[in-house]
Amino acid sequence: MKLKIKNFRFLSGKPVCIIHENTAKKMSLHVANRVSIKNKNGRKIISVVDNSTGFLEPNEIAVSDEIIEILGLHDKDKVDVTISDRPDSIELIKKKLKGKTLSKKEITNIIEDIANNTLTEVEVAFFISAVYVHEMNLNETKYLIDAMVNSGNHMNLKGKIVDKHCIGGIAGNRTTPIVVSICAEAGLIMPKTSSRAITSAAGTADAIETIAKVDFSIKKIKKIIKKTNACFVWGGSLGLAPVDDKIIKIEKVVNIDSTAQLLASILSKKISVGSKYILIDIPYGKSAKVTKHEGEILRQKFIKLGKKFKIEIAVMLTDGSEPIGNGIGPALEIMDVIKVLKDQTGPKDLEEKSLLLAGKILEISGKSKKGEGIKLASSILYSGKAFGKFKQIIKAQKGKIKEIREPDFFYNINSEKNSKIKHLDNILINHLARHAGCPEDKLAGVYLHKKKNDAVKKGDEIMTIYATTKEKLEYAKKFYKENMKEMILFY
Amino acid sequence: MKLKIKNFRFLSGKPVCIIHENTAKKMSLHVANRVSIKNKNGRKIISVVDNSTGFLEPNEIAVSDEIIEILGLHDKDKVDVTISDRPDSIELIKKKLKGKTLSKKEITNIIEDIANNTLTEVEVAFFISAVYVHEMNLNETKYLIDAMVNSGNHMNLKGKIVDKHCIGGIAGNRTTPIVVSICAEAGLIMPKTSSRAITSAAGTADAIETIAKVDFSIKKIKKIIKKTNACFVWGGSLGLAPVDDKIIKIEKVVNIDSTAQLLASILSKKISVGSKYILIDIPYGKSAKVTKHEGEILRQKFIKLGKKFKIEIAVMLTDGSEPIGNGIGPALEIMDVIKVLKDQTGPKDLEEKSLLLAGKILEISGKSKKGEGIKLASSILYSGKAFGKFKQIIKAQKGKIKEIREPDFFYNINSEKNSKIKHLDNILINHLARHAGCPEDKLAGVYLHKKKNDAVKKGDEIMTIYATTKEKLEYAKKFYKENMKEMILFY
Numbered sequence: 001m002k003l004k005i006k007n008f009r010f011l012s013g014k015p016v017c018i019i020h021e022n023t024a025k026k027m028s029l030h031v032a033n034r035v036s037i038k039n040k041n042g043r044k045i046i047s048v049v050d051n052s053t054g055f056l057e058p059n060e061i062a063v064s065d066e067i068i069e070i071l072g073l074h075d076k077d078k079v080d081v082t083i084s085d086r087p088d089s090i091e092l093i094k095k096k097l098k099g100k101t102l103s104k105k106e107i108t109n110i111i112e113d114i115a116n117n118t119l120t121e122v123e124v125a126f127f128i129s130a131v132y133v134h135e136m137n138l139n140e141t142k143y144l145i146d147a148m149v150n151s152g153n154h155m156n157l158k159g160k161i162v163d164k165h166c167i168g169g170i171a172g173n174r175t176t177p178i179v180v181s182i183c184a185e186a187g188l189i190m191p192k193t194s195s196r197a198i199t200s201a202a203g204t205a206d207a208i209e210t211i212a213k214v215d216f217s218i219k220k221i222k223k224i225i226k227k228t229n230a231c232f233v234w235g236g237s238l239g240l241a242p243v244d245d246k247i248i249k250i251e252k253v254v255n256i257d258s259t260a261q262l263l264a265s266i267l268s269k270k271i272s273v274g275s276k277y278i279l280i281d282i283p284y285g286k287s288a289k290v291t292k293h294e295g296e297i298l299r300q301k302f303i304k305l306g307k308k309f310k311i312e313i314a315v316m317l318t319d320g321s322e323p324i325g326n327g328i329g330p331a332l333e334i335m336d337v338i339k340v341l342k343d344q345t346g347p348k349d350l351e352e353k354s355l356l357l358a359g360k361i362l363e364i365s366g367k368s369k370k371g372e373g374i375k376l377a378s379s380i381l382y383s384g385k386a387f388g389k390f391k392q393i394i395k396a397q398k399g400k401i402k403e404i405r406e407p408d409f410f411y412n413i414n415s416e417k418n419s420k421i422k423h424l425d426n427i428l429i430n431h432l433a434r435h436a437g438c439p440e441d442k443l444a445g446v447y448l449h450k451k452k453n454d455a456v457k458k459g460d461e462i463m464t465i466y467a468t469t470k471e472k473l474e475y476a477k478k479f480y481k482e483n484m485k486e487m488i489l490f491y
Numbered sequence: 492m493k494l495k496i497k498n499f500r501f502l503s504g505k506p507v508c509i510i511h512e513n514t515a516k517k518m519s520l521h522v523a524n525r526v527s528i529k530n531k532n533g534r535k536i537i538s539v540v541d542n543s544t545g546f547l548e549p550n551e552i553a554v555s556d557e558i559i560e561i562l563g564l565h566d567k568d569k570v571d572v573t574i575s576d577r578p579d580s581i582e583l584i585k586k587k588l589k590g591k592t593l594s595k596k597e598i599t600n601i602i603e604d605i606a607n608n609t610l611t612e613v614e615v616a617f618f619i620s621a622v623y624v625h626e627m628n629l630n631e632t633k634y635l636i637d638a639m640v641n642s643g644n645h646m647n648l649k650g651k652i653v654d655k656h657c658i659g660g661i662a663g664n665r666t667t668p669i670v671v672s673i674c675a676e677a678g679l680i681m682p683k684t685s686s687r688a689i690t691s692a693a694g695t696a697d698a699i700e701t702i703a704k705v706d707f708s709i710k711k712i713k714k715i716i717k718k719t720n721a722c723f724v725w726g727g728s729l730g731l732a733p734v735d736d737k738i739i740k741i742e743k744v745v746n747i748d749s750t751a752q753l754l755a756s757i758l759s760k761k762i763s764v765g766s767k768y769i770l771i772d773i774p775y776g777k778s779a780k781v782t783k784h785e786g787e788i789l790r791q792k793f794i795k796l797g798k799k800f801k802i803e804i805a806v807m808l809t810d811g812s813e814p815i816g817n818g819i820g821p822a823l824e825i826m827d828v829i830k831v832l833k834d835q836t837g838p839k840d841l842e843e844k845s846l847l848l849a850g851k852i853l854e855i856s857g858k859s860k861k862g863e864g865i866k867l868a869s870s871i872l873y874s875g876k877a878f879g880k881f882k883q884i885i886k887a888q889k890g891k892i893k894e895i896r897e898p899d900f901f902y903n904i905n906s907e908k909n910s911k912i913k914h915l916d917n918i919l920i921n922h923l924a925r926h927a928g929c930p931e932d933k934l935a936g937v938y939l940h941k942k943k944n945d946a947v948k949k950g951d952e953i954m955t956i957y958a959t960t961k962e963k964l965e966y967a968k969k970f971y972k973e974n975m976k977e978m979i980l981f982y
Contacts, residue, residue, distance in 0.1 A: 009545025010509055013522035016541075018501055050507075050555070054500025055546075064541070094745050097623060125613045126745050129620030132588060254585050254617050 001027060001082070003061040005068075007075040012064040013249075015047040015117050019081070020058040024051045027083060034120065037063065038080040039071040046084050046118045089113040090123060096130035104143040111147035115243045124250050128261070136260035138301070142308045144260060148268035153218060153239040155273040157225060159189035162365050163270045164357060166281040167262070167298075168200060169289035171429045172325035172347075172448075174333040175281075176204045177232060178340055178354035179361065181390040182380045184230035186367050191225055191273045193235030198252070201433035201445060205234040206330040207337070210442045212399020224396040231393060241268035263301055267309070277312045277365040279357060283320020287426040292317065314364045318353065322452045323424055325350040329438045329445015329466070331404045338401060341387040349451070355381065407443040409473040411465045413480065413488075415456040423452060423489040429463075432487070436467045436476035444468055462488060492518060492573070494552040496559075498566040503555040504740075506538040506608050510572070511549040515542045518574060525611065528554065529571040530562040537575050537609045580604040581614060587621035595634040602638035606734045615741050619752070627751035629792070633799045635751060639759035644709060644730040646764040648716060650680035653856050654761045655848060657772040658753070658789075659691060660780035662920045663816035663838075663939075665824040666772075667695045668723060669831055669845035670852065672881040673871045675721035677858050682716055682764045684726030689743070692924035692936060696725035697821040698828070701933045703890020715887040722884060732759035754792055758800070768803045768856040770848060774811020778917040783808065805855045809844065813943045814915055816841040820929045820936015820957070822895045829892060832878040840942070846872065898934040900964040902956045904971065904979075906947040914943060914980040920954075923978070927958045927967035935959055953979060 003019065017037065019029070029035065029049055038044045045067055056062060061081060067073065089110045096102055102110075110127060113119045119127075136144060164179055180190050194204035194214075205214045214234040216224065221238075224231045236245070244265045251257060270278050280302050284295040299315040306313030325336045325347040339346030340354065358380075359373030368376040380386050391401055429446055437444035447464045450456055465480065467473035480487065494510065508528065510520070520526065522542055529535045536558055547553060552572060558564065580601045587593055593601075601618060604610045610618075627635060655670055671681050685695035685705075696705045705725040707715065712729075715722045727736070735756045742748060761769050771793050775786040790806040797804030816827045816838040830837030831845065849871075850864030859867040871877050882892055920937055928935035938955045941947055956971065958964035971978065 010541050010543035011522050012541040050501050050503040052501035090745055121613050122616045122741060122744050125616035126620055129617055133624045250613060253613050254581055256585060
């Protein structure tokens with residue numbers, strides 16, 4: 001049926017349309033059924049239907065902004081609306097719910113239907129549950145990654161393309177800008193796309209954004225990489241494996257994450273940018289995301305998948321029991337990074353870990369002999385060349401190295417006794433920084449004056465909370481006081 | 492934040508609201524977040540948020556008709572809108588997804604949150620998946636039923652309240668009106684609420700609706716029962732265990748049905764009307780819903796749950812391999828029923844099965860001695876008293892017994908050989924009736940002239956398809972021709 005677009009601009013997070021009750025009746029459509037909407041160029045999108053009698057004429061259709069954008073529609077455009085059949089992929093989701101193994105064709109079918117919005121969020125939730133409960137074997141995981149990569153954009157770069165990824169969960173730990181600067185200076189191509197913080201105090205994109213732009217088109221990114229060998233950009237708007245973003249959005253509802261989905265999420269992005277050498281950092285330990293044992297299982301899966309994709313994947317299990325670096329929060333972290341790069345006056349644990357990771361990438365990519373990666377990485381860092389590369393990339397991203405002012409509100413947490421720090425809790429310190437305003441308030445966060453095994457005297461500053469408003473500082477202080485006993489342990 | 496209702500009448504199948512983009516920003520609300528909307532009487536509902544800049548002022552909120560109705564709102568009413576926290580029940584759903592057992596308190600929490608729309612459809616989908624994959628033990632199932640019953644309306648009737656339920660799947664098989672008439676005449680209270688057809692050709696409510704009204708308020712139903720001991724009404728609008736309806740709606744998306752959910756769905760409705768004696772009919776066999784073995788497992792669960800609820804539950808496993816009765820479709824089925832009741836000139840298999848079920852109910856409720864139920868049921872039927880009771884109930888439901896005219900379009904399916912009928916397929920014959928227009932077209936359907944083991948000569952009529960339009964008849968004929976080989980088997 002031909003209907004006329006009534007554009008009243010609403011955003012629903014998914015394709016939704018509203019049609020007149022009488023039109024729905026004529027088409028035998030019920031609420032929450034799905035229709036296919038086709039524009040004059042024949043481009044189609046599947047949408048869920050709401051009914052209305054209040055503000056639409058029978059020959060009109062209102063569609064959410066998601067549809068306006070994808071189909072390039074304008075007010076009063078004509079579209080062709082037809083009932084959409086129940087997609088076959090629903091039966092495949094049911095098959096997985098029953099615990100059966102899916103074939104390549106079946107997984108591809110599901111992922112394509114998620115990509116083009118043929119499946120509703122409820123149906124995707126059933127798929128996520130099925131994969132979470134029954135897991136996927138290695139072949140299924142490979143098919144999942146293949147299908148995700150095929151659903152999105154690709155970077156098509158030349159050269160030895162390397163990448164790194166950390167599974168996260170550690171406060172501070174902003175190694176990426178340092179590692180990328182060293183590797184790019186060594187001649188490797190490192191198209192680093194990062195996320196913004198979801199549950200942590202800052203993502204690499206949030207941190208870099210305090211001194212440069214991070215939101216570029218793929219075309220612009222390729223120019224930046226051509227000039228500098230690397231980039232630090234936000235991956236969110238590039239359309240790399242976009243199905244992954246859709247799945248994550250629904251997974252977040254219940255905060256579950258199957259191993260297959262974790263592997264697919266990481267590798268689909270890396271393969272989309274063409275990486276041939278990938279280093280995965282898995283921090284384990286007390287208050288980290290995984291135990292050493294879980295990390296070991298994950299490592300083996302990464303290695304096996306690497307072989308299937310003919311990609312060199314190295315996995316390092318690193319100590320994730322304590323925060324890395326002193327600053328936690330976008331600006332505080334980037335200041336640590338600059339100090340390490342500029343004259344190695346930054347946190348030593350951040351410097352050492354960055355050299356370890358960079359060294360490993362130099363080794364697997366053949367830029368150094370085995371066992372000599374750290375030496376090469378160190379020489380690039382200590383010579384100041386890594387800092388030069390960092391400045392070059394930041395400049396290409398329309399930024400510059402600058403002093404970042406301290407925010408107006410702060411609160412010092414002082415030791416109440418003479419003792420020694422036994423443990424700082426990653427999860428609680430992350431939460432503390434979030435309460436202070438991270439990641440939205442880029443200047444906010446937590447600065448650690450002391451780390452594990454440091455001696456403290458009564459009255460010594462252990463950490464400082466920074467906030468941009470008095471209210472947020474109070475909010476963070478309250479959180480600290482409620483959790484102080486678990487946040488900082490003494491010997 | 493106080494916002495003003497802009498009522499532009501849209502139906503979404505769930506509570507949805509649209510607020511202005513700037514207001515969303517001010518409240519730190521994102522698309523697909525949830526808010527609590529409170530009316531001036533303090534009544535609250537949880538709603539999912541869409542954003543708009545196109546047709547709303549920043550101080551306005553548009554809400555779906557579901558919210559208008561529940562909160563009793565009018566255009567320009569003021570409501571109080573606040574961000575709704577992530578409900579604790581999400582963690583409980585996650586717990587079940589991990590395969591853990593839930594406590595009474597936890598299940599109650601989830602069901603209450605589904606009842607008051609605190610959980611979104613995506614979250615309910617995760618719960619359904621979890622219960623489907625990990626099943627529920629008998630205690631969990633009891634808690635689920637308790638919580639469902641508590642979430643809805645109750646009937647509060649006096650007397651010996653009995654009920655029956657068939658798990659469905661058999662074409663024809665309209666025993667309910669006959670069984671209810673016999674039991675009510677014997678002095679039992681039988682508040683029969685039925686569904687409309689979902690995937691079959693007719694539900695009891697669809698069939699009764701061809702000669703009487705079926706949609707009454709609980710108050711009116713109690714009056715009908717006071718006068719006649721029984722009713723045949725549609726349960727859909729009574730608010731009996733309404734959570735069940737919400738869960739079924741989402742289950743239908745992937746057509747899964749866990750045993751726990753099946754048990755809860757049936758028993759929550761029966762307990763809500765106060766039934767103390769319940770007969771469950773489980774047809775099994777070729778082209779039925781369950782095998783004999785599956786039926787047996789189900790029987791044991793029903794019996795155990797009956798003990799937990801201190802309710803007498805009897806379960807009969809009946810032969811469900813062939814259709815029961817001759818008519819399939821609302822009007823065709825009610826004609827079979829009337830013939831059985833009036834002078835026993837209807838289908839013998841329908842008569843016999845009805846007497847079997849009625850006899851069992853008379854026995855478990857103590858109206859007859861064990862082993863003598865069928866005798867008593869038969870005497871009530873053969874004396875004409877059951878038909879008298881049926882007419883009384885139909886009259887109380889503002890209907891009357893009438894001849895139903897045949898629809899204008901029909902097509903006879905004749906035997907192509909001299910043989911004997913070996914099997915008529917329930918599923919395919921149901922589909923055939925649906926293609927002919929059932930259940931919306933009440934006169935449409937299929938009439939079986941021959942049943943299993945009947946001899947046929949070449950040219951004999953085996954069945955007739957009835958439709959109200961030529962198009963639908965052609966559609967059904969096409970379906971028959973594509974499936975005839977599986978639909979009718981010969982010896």
